[in-house]
Amino acid sequence: MSEVSVKKPALFEDDKMSALEAISQAQFIAxxxxxxxxxxxxxxxxxxxxxxxxxxxxxxxxxxxxxxxxxxxxxxxxxxxxxxxxxxxxxxxxxxxxxxxxxxxxHPMTRVNADFMRDVCYDGAQDLDQSLTDGKPRGLRHLGSWDTIYQGLSILPEPAHSSWFNFDHYYSDNAFPEALPIVFESAPKKVMDIGANTGKFTLSCLNYDKEVHVGLVDLQVQLNVAQKNIEAEGFGDRVSYHTCNVLDAASRLPTGFDIIWMSQFLDCFADDEIVSILQKCHEALPDNGHVFINETFWDRQKFEASAFSLQMTSLYFTTMANGNSQMYDSAVFLKLVDRAGFEVTKDIDNLGVSHTILVLKKK
Structure with a gap:
């Protein structure tokens, strides 16, 4: 393997708080x-x-x-x-x-985080216990009647809609400029964007490489939004749309793509679901193809405040998103990659705000 990270920040490994500081912090929590x-x-x-x-x-x-x-x-x-x-x-x-x-x-990141917590998560936080018990996002009832938040993203009520997408885009968009040279290093002709969301990464690819074809894979409700945004920018002949529920056991990913890209996508799923999705990628990918995973791992953060934010975001997944996913510890995540039949060829930290890119190939 090459370009694989070996050093991790020493976070949460001791207790330096004095008794008086601890008492004060306890009241802050209360x-x-x-x-x-x-x-x-x-x-x-x-x-x-x-x-x-x-x-x-x-x-x-x-x-x-x-x-x-x-x-x-x-x-x-x-x-x-x-x-x-x-x-x-x-x-x-x-x-x-x-x-x-x-x-x-x-501070822009603080504003995005605070709005997200108030408009998306706050009311549902009271259902954390029930969500953990049931493995279902019981707090989602405060926003809509969907099984998971992903089914309702495009029709979330305001201000939750704006705050959710501002939160998501703030983190993902900041990583794209640094990620694109890594993705296009091998001059791929066809890129598959799984979890395409509103199509922002697809648009970045189309503008970065004037020859590349991008296939978007997502639920139909999200593809509708992405297609509208992409067509508004004048792109059409270099784009294809593939409706797919990756959790459906019978679903298959489209083939013929050199690269598969997933940004802030796999954290939306439970451990076994991640393995299943990666196995679908394994099946669809040519032997010389690569999977690029763009994720925020809490144990890879340079600062404790950043790790804390990701750990708290895990509770959003529990109560509001789907009831069984999280922002992962990279050590846990890498075991899932191995189970799915991939090995890591590149492992690059500190992109964008807080991201890591993992590049995978078939074993």
Whole structure:
């Protein structure tokens, strides 16, 4: 094997928290629902923005009341909560934005994550226990009556629809510019995009290589969206659409493709389902073909905060998506790759925001 990662960050291997810090963090967890709701209101009512605008001299509640036309009580109770959360600090009755407040207000990834949690996950989080018991996304009832969220992605109610796709695209799109030279290194003529979603990677391929043909594989409801987006960009003769439910035991993938690409797709499935999908890839792929898997593995992250975000995202899969998948530990995932009859030829970390690309070939 070549270009295979061997070093992993040392995350979650010790307990450095003091007893006092642990007690404080325990209270943060205990009051976490109110921490989240108050933080979002401080952001979305424009309170943090006004505090930021007065960064030099600070701002009083009375001045905020005049600027925002919000009741004095609303401002007082939210700002006092913001003190404990550490989004703001206070000197002589004037409020100032903290470093935490700055990043919560302005950091693009934090905004995407927060909107996703509020609009897609928050109501369903109360059904975590039942979801784990049943192996079903019991929290999904708050958004629709589908068996999995994937059946309803294109028709999710707002603001869940926008927040879901903003979340998904923020992470995947950032990896595409770095991924394309890796995918096209062998000058493939035909690329299969499984889990094509809205067609963004397909469009990236079509623009990157003016000769390549891309076959999109997904549920029909998603292919409808992807086809609309691709045709709007003037592409048609280099694209084919293949309706397929990869979980259907009788389904087969189209053949004749040099490369199979899956981005943030296999994390949507349980262990045995991943093996089954990869076996379908094995069957459809020529002997000299390759599978490219673009995933976010929590154990491959450079920073603990990034790993934490992925671990929490696993709970979204439990309660809202399908009840049985997750953001994987790479060691677990690589065992599934082996079971499916593939070996890893390239293993490249730190692409985009937090991605790893695995390149597979048949054993």
């Amino acid at each position: 009051f976490a629902p109110y921490v989240f709701q108050a933080s979002m209101l401080l952001r979305d009512k424009g309170i943090l923005k006004e505090v930021e605008a007065s960064r030099q001299n600070g701002i009083t509640i009375e001045a905020l009341e005049a600027k925002l036309n919000l009741p004095h009580y609303t401002l007082r109770i939210l700002l006092e909560a913001g003190l404990g959360i550490k989004l703001v600090y206070r000197k002589e009755d004037k409020y100032f934005l903290s470093k935490l407040g700055h990043f919560f207000l302005n």
